[in-house]
Amino acid sequence: MRRYLKPLLSAPLSTLALLGLWLLLQGSLAPDQVLLGAGLALAITAAAHPFWPVRQRPRRPLLIARYLWRLAVDIVIANLRIAALILSPSRHPQPAFVELPLTLTEPFALYLLATTISLTPGSLSAELSDDRRLLLLHLLDAPTPADAAAECAKIKDHYERLLLEIFP
Incomplete structure (x- = not known):
């Protein structure tokens, strides 16, 4: 029992x-x-x-609420951007694959980051490298390398940095 x-x-x-x-x-x-x-x-x-693997406990669990709020706001904003992109007759999406270098090492935090990226419309996590240092992303609209770099910087700043604070 x-x-x-x-x-x-x-x-x-x-x-x-x-x-x-x-x-x-x-x-x-x-x-x-x-x-x-x-x-x-x-x-x-x-x-x-x-x-199940042994998961680390969140170091700062109160930051989870901030993470979820940020994710919810970003999902709404991304949906509006995608709708504007699709409804615009003169604008066509220019997809791109980019590699996102990772600082996270904790497996559950990596899972959360990959899931978060896929939940946000316009981006999708495609593959994690064997050494878990690079995440291959598919971006729906990244016409220039600068746009792709800006999206990667946003992901690192909005999500990875916060996950590094939540998980050791």
Whole structure:
């Protein structure tokens, strides 16, 4: 019994997220669905727990709110820019691949950075180098190398710098 409770206590957000996903997929909050979903979430979390890497705890967890706020604002702004780009009859996107040098070393922080880049419209993280020092990005509109460099500088300043403060 203790073996099944350890993942629940060490990864409660994963268990709750799986339960929430189950309930959303079922479209019901009936007691039997909640019990079945909780059992499945607990079983999946317990089965997957040995395969999860040990994650570092955030050094400054209050900065996570600032990170999420910045991400939300940037997503709205990027959506408006992409809409203007697509709706403009005279402007055509000029995509480019660029390499972003990384300072981050913590695997979970790298995952968050790559996911953040992909969530923001107009950019996509394509590949992480084997040594985890370069992230290949696809930019929807980077007509000049200066534009690509400015986008990389923005990513490093807005996201990587903050992730370096949150995670050791």
